[in-house]
Amino acid sequence: MNTEEILSLAEQIVKSGDWTTDVSRPKANQLDVKVNVVHELLPIVEGLRAKHLDYLSAIVGLDLGLQANEIEVLYFFCPEDAIVVLRVRIPRQNGSLPSLCEIAASAEVFERELREMFGIEITGLHETEHLYLPDDWPDGVYPLLKDFDPSMISTQTEKA
Amino acid sequence: METNSPSKGFTIPIGPQHPALKEPGFFKFVVDGEVITGASVRLGYAHRGIEKAAEQRNWVQDLYLIERICGICSHIHALAYCLAVEQLANVQAPPRAQAIRTLVAEMERIHSHLLWMGVSAHEAGFDTLFMFAWRDRERIMDMLESLTGNRVNYSANLLGGVKFDVDAAQAQSIRSGLDYLEERIRHYQDVVTHDEMFLQRTRGIGVMTRSLAEVMGAVGPTARASNVPRDLRATAPYAAYSQFPVKMILDTRGDLEARFEVRLEELLESIRLIRVILNGLPESELTIRLPRRIPAGETVVRLEAPRGEVFYFIKSNGTDKPERLKIRTPTICNMNSVVRLAVGHQLADAPMILAGIDPCFSCNDRMVEVSKVKDGSEHSMTWQELRQYGIDYYRRLSK
Numbered sequence: 001m002n003t004e005e006i007l008s009l010a011e012q013i014v015k016s017g018d019w020t021t022d023v024s025r026p027k028a029n030q031l032d033v034k035v036n037v038v039h040e041l042l043p044i045v046e047g048l049r050a051k052h053l054d055y056l057s058a059i060v061g062l063d064l065g066l067q068a069n070e071i072e073v074l075y076f077f078c079p080e081d082a083i084v085v086l087r088v089r090i091p092r093q094n095g096s097l098p099s100l101c102e103i104a105a106s107a108e109v110f111e112r113e114l115r116e117m118f119g120i121e122i123t124g125l126h127e128t129e130h131l132y133l134p135d136d137w138p139d140g141v142y143p144l145l146k147d148f149d150p151s152m153i154s155t156q157t158e159k160a
Numbered sequence: 161m162e163t164n165s166p167s168k169g170f171t172i173p174i175g176p177q178h179p180a181l182k183e184p185g186f187f188k189f190v191v192d193g194e195v196i197t198g199a200s201v202r203l204g205y206a207h208r209g210i211e212k213a214a215e216q217r218n219w220v221q222d223l224y225l226i227e228r229i230c231g232i233c234s235h236i237h238a239l240a241y242c243l244a245v246e247q248l249a250n251v252q253a254p255p256r257a258q259a260i261r262t263l264v265a266e267m268e269r270i271h272s273h274l275l276w277m278g279v280s281a282h283e284a285g286f287d288t289l290f291m292f293a294w295r296d297r298e299r300i301m302d303m304l305e306s307l308t309g310n311r312v313n314y315s316a317n318l319l320g321g322v323k324f325d326v327d328a329a330q331a332q333s334i335r336s337g338l339d340y341l342e343e344r345i346r347h348y349q350d351v352v353t354h355d356e357m358f359l360q361r362t363r364g365i366g367v368m369t370r371s372l373a374e375v376m377g378a379v380g381p382t383a384r385a386s387n388v389p390r391d392l393r394a395t396a397p398y399a400a401y402s403q404f405p406v407k408m409i410l411d412t413r414g415d416l417e418a419r420f421e422v423r424l425e426e427l428l429e430s431i432r433l434i435r436v437i438l439n440g441l442p443e444s445e446l447t448i449r450l451p452r453r454i455p456a457g458e459t460v461v462r463l464e465a466p467r468g469e470v471f472y473f474i475k476s477n478g479t480d481k482p483e484r485l486k487i488r489t490p491t492i493c494n495m496n497s498v499v500r501l502a503v504g505h506q507l508a509d510a511p512m513i514l515a516g517i518d519p520c521f522s523c524n525d526r527m528v529e530v531s532k533v534k535d536g537s538e539h540s541m542t543w544q545e546l547r548q549y550g551i552d553y554y555r556r557l558s559k
Contacts, residue, residue: 074473
């Protein structure tokens with residue numbers, strides 16, 4: 001399949017169900033899919049997997065700031081040189097997302113990262129220990145949020 | 161990343177000062193006698209908050225920050241960043257700059273693969289190969305130094321181009337260095353495919369099937385040794401790879417031997433490519449002027465680092481600093497697969513399976529604690545002792 005065929009296949013998939021997605025093509029090799037309802041995420045990923053377009057390159061969290069009061073999560077599926085981005089928006093506080101682990105096992109590390117860096121609850125994620133941050137990292141402090149203040153943390157070594 | 165509940169058998173923690181240069185990790189192996197029945201990993205011991213730090217520095221400062229993410233593949237990170245910023249600014253570096261970027265990337269691949277071969281040979285107890293591989297690696301480091309002025313952190317990239325040109329004398333010294341390396345690599349190919357002792361440690365060990373590699377999202381030579389065609393230089397060419405195409409090296413076996421053969425074959429391919437680039441360096445400027453303001457927007461860049469796909473996502477808000485910079489390195493993808501692969505193997509194979517994905521080893525003196533769950537007693541092993549244990553185990557077996 002060439003890039004064009006991959007992208008039109010992906011577009012077909014995300015438009016096939018009764019899903020409320022908005023689709024755009026910001027670049028020649030990129031398909032942007034706005035997933036407007038969070039619980040539609042899993043069936044869409046299932047659809048991509050059925051057509052072998054499920055190589056998950058990364059999951060990126062974006063804090064849109066205090067004003068928007070939302071976090072955007074981007075799922076990058078990259079078959080060959082095509083890029084299919086699923087975009088989901090969730091509230092900044094107490095936002096939660098379903099885990100992709102059952103469908104794409106490689107999602108686990110990215111989801112653990114989202115959880116500890118942005119404070120997003122991932123439902124269905126078995127491993128909830130810290131992945132990157134220290135064991136003594138204070139609860140409720142999420143470093144990649146825009147209002148993170150480094151003075152909020154004091155590690156064991158500083159205390160000692 | 162846990163594959164089994166650690167309720168039965170002994171738990172052997174390895175680390176945390178263990179396998180990686182930028183990602184030292186902490187592995188927990190659950191063993192039943194000699195056989196590994198479960199494994200888990202904890203990362204973050206060298207987490208420096210670079211993604212956050214990048215949000216607080218301007219576009220030019222970030223280049224120098226990014227280059228220091230990794231000492232082994234510093235060029236590929238800087239290249240990914242520069243390509244992403246150039247995409248945002250909607251400019252393209254001149255052809256000669258792109259060719260020089262590709263040239264340095266391939267030289268970096270040679271030094272990285274040789275480093276890996278040495279480390280893996282050492283883990284297998286084959287220190288002669290380790291010494292020879294690292295001696296030969298010095299040659300490529302010298303070539304990089306003569307070209308860029310640095311053995312590591314070559315600092316070849318600028319936003320919009322490269323810092324230096326390649327003159328005829330430099331090209332000639334690189335060519336003669338490559339002749340030497342090619343001969344040596346052919347010899348190593350012979351060694352890793354024919355040395356009986358070594359094959360005992362690699363053949364049929366750590367087999368990753370194609371479907372497992374795909375499910376676990378393995379990348380780079382680790383994936384290609386399991387016949388997964390993931391090489392962005394070939395499938396999504398960047399910099400000058402479309403003018404200088406590269407052959408993807410695949411193997412169907414998926415074991416450690418295949419990972420050796422794939423990387424050695426890639427070394428020869430890199431040597432071929434460097435010769436082609438040196439013979440066909442296009443004439444042009446070395447840099448292009450970037451607009452003073454980087455426009456708002458988002459961009460994704462995926463490049464093939466020596467260890468596999470590196471992923472950069474940058475969001476610009478039109479100011480002098482990036483709004484968000486996301487970096488995903490290849491080791492994190494391959495780490496998933498290691499944990500799966502180790503299960504069912506002998507404890508003695510654990511060092512080789514870890515080394516097999518090339519997780520940039522840096523610290524040699526790693527402490528291993530062996531806890532005996534049943535009687536509550538504990539004793540400690542250093543990493544050397546575990547390594548030695550692996551070597552002795554196979555010696556006993558071969559008698």
